[in-house]
Amino acid sequence: MSLNKIFVFIPLLIFIRTFLVETYASSQVQVVFIKALVYSGILPMLATFIQFSGIGFYLIHNNPSFAEVFHIENYVGQRIVGLTNEASFYVYQLFFSTLGIYYAYRTKMMKRWKLISLAFLFMVTVIISISRTGLLLYILFAGLIAFREFKKNLIRFFLKFSILAPIFIVIIVAISTLNIGGFNLTERFFSTFQVDSDASTLERYGSMEALLNLIYDKCLLMGTGIYNYQYYVKLYLPYYMDQSSYGAGDTPPSFNFVFQLFAEFGVPLAMIFFIGSIIYLRKTQHETLIKDWFVFLLLFSLSFQTLNFAIPFLIILYPLKSLNEDSLRFR
Known part of the structure; x- marks a missing residue:
């Protein structure tokens, strides 16, 4: 359960981080953290290739957010x-390993051929997962990297772009024609922006619209309380969703954790939380791992409930540096 992670993970990780920072130099802990982040994506990446090959293996499924009870499933075909239990969950976890690759590449802490090879394999698994969330977030990440290169050195950016652009165009055209699992990749990606493209998008947009309606009606001042949104949200489902499809005690899962926080905290308290987080992050050094971590955590939160995973809390193990002190502790 997500609340257990708050009460268990945060104290435990703060204790471990304090020990690490007091025992080793901050720079050493940072290097080990980023390397571990890179390597952590290898095992799930191999699992996806095994699944895609049709060999498969057994997985435990137990996802309370989707009203799923414990069962063991053989993942073949x-x-x-x-x-994980969902393709979007897989790319969510893999993305932070990809972020580790980016920072390991920038700081030259690992062999570049190894990083490039892993990045390529990671991207292949994102494509064959046909996760619309994953495709969108990886495209945004690629755009961010390109923008930073553009800001850094305009001339060198255009030289690289003129050389690599034809290769990228060929790759993009080739990928756009792929058909995976009965879906054309291009059509699959653009269906993200169509409310009625399939049952998944219908429920995603319906859940987000219901949360917005709940916020407007009840949460402009005071929120419902943590996890209490589920006791109200069914009353605010839009007309295109069938309320009868949810049994007694069942509610649509939250597909937008940001909207969920506004509903549970209330608008004023949620705004204080987000503004305070932005002010705190702005104090960190320019273009640091910590900023990218929370920026993309926020973007993923627009698609599902990110606190179901340990990922948001792991960043506590990464020691921050400032200009005036060796380590800036989390508050």
Whole structure:
């Protein structure tokens, strides 16, 4: 449960981080953290290739957010999910390993051929997962990297672009024609922006609209309380969703954790939380791992409930540096 992670993970990780920072130099802890982040994506990446090959293996499924009870399933001939329950969950976990690759590449802390090879394999698994969330977030990440290169050195950026652009165009055209699991990749990606493209998008947009309606009606001042949104949200489902499809005690899952926080905290308290987080992050050094971590955590939060995973809390192990002190502790 997500609340257990708050009460268990945060104290435990703060204790471990304090020990590490007091025992080793901050720079050493940072290097080990980023390397571990890179390597952590290898096992789930291999799992996706095994699943895609049709060999498969057994997975435990137990996802309360989707009203799923404990069961063991043999993953043969199904859509790949890595070591998770959903393809979007897999790319969510893999993305932070990809972020580790980016920072390891920038700081030259690992052999570049190894990083490039892993990045390529990671991207292949994102494509064959046909996760719309994953495709969109990886495209945004690629755009961010390109923008930073553009800001850094305009001339060198255009030289690289003129050389690599034809290769990228050929790759993009080739990928756009792929058909995976009965879906054309291009059509699959653009269906993200169509409310009625399939049952998944219908429920995603319906859940987000219901949360917005709940916020407008009840939460402009005071929120419902943590996890209490589920006791109200069914009353605010839009007309295109069938309320009868949810049994007694069942509610649509939250597909937008940001909207969920506004509903549970209330608008004023949620705004204080987000503004305070932005002010705190602005104090960190320019273009640091910590900023990218929370920027993309926020973007993923627009698609599902990110606190179901340990990922948001792991960043506590990464020691921050400032200009005036060796380590800036989390508050």
